[in-house]
Every structure is written in structure tokens, then in C-alpha cells.
Amino acid sequence: MIHPDTWPILVLLPVCFIGGGVLGLVYFRSLQLTANLIVEGHKPILIIALAFGRLIVLAAGFAVALQAGGIGIVGTLSGVIVGRELIVRHKPGARA
Numbered sequence: 779m780i781h782p783d784t785w786p787i788l789v790l791l792p793v794c795f796i797g798g799g800v801l802g803l804v805y806f807r808s809l810q811l812t813a814n815l816i817v818e819g820h821k822p823i824l825i826i827a828l829a830f831g832r833l834i835v836l837a838a839g840f841a842v843a844l845q846a847g848g849i850g851i852v853g854t855l856s857g858v859i860v861g862r863e864l865i866v867r868h869k870p871g872a873r874a
Contacts, residue, residue, distance in 0.1 A: 794843055794853030801839040802861020808832040
């Protein structure tokens with residue numbers, strides 16, 4: 779198998795960016811759900827489990843990106859930021 783740090787940058791950067799975008803969408807949507815559960819007064823164990831799961835998924839995603847080196851981390855972080863912006867700017871009930 780080819781190691782990710784030997785991939786050409788034109789392949790590596792978009793792959794890490796897209797992966798980071800998905801990671802950001804999942805992380806911040808989960809954060810949004812956690813906040814809703816807190817406001818609605820659900821069981822604390824569910825809220826804590828969701829928070830730990832969210833952090834584990836984010837750490838695992840960055841651990842995979844770390845295998846590609848600095849470019850992988852930068853691409854993934856950029857994707858996470860874009861995913862965050864998509865979640866923050868999304869208006870519930872708005873039609874696209």
C-alpha cells in the first residue's frame with residue numbers, strides 16, 4: 779500500500795479537505811444536538827456519551843490526517859472549519 783505522505787499534493791489536499799469537511803459537519807452537528815439535549819433536559823449520561831463520542835471521532839480523524847503530514851493536517855483543519863461554517867450558517871426550516 780502506498781503511504782499517504784508520498785501522494786502528490788494535488789491528490790492529498792482535496793482528499794484531506796473533503797474528509798475534514800465531513801468531519802466538521804459531523805462534529806458540529808453533534809455539538810448542536812448535544813446543546814439541544816441539554817436545553818430539553820435529557821439524561822446526563824446520554825449527553826456525556828455524545829460529547830465523548832464527538833471528541834473521539836474528531837481525534838481519530840486528525841490522527842488519520844497526521845499520517846499524511848503537515849499538508850494533511852492543514853487540509854483537514856480547513857475542511858473542519860468549512861464544515862463548522864456550514865452548520866453555523868444553516869438556518870433550520872429555510873429552503874435552499
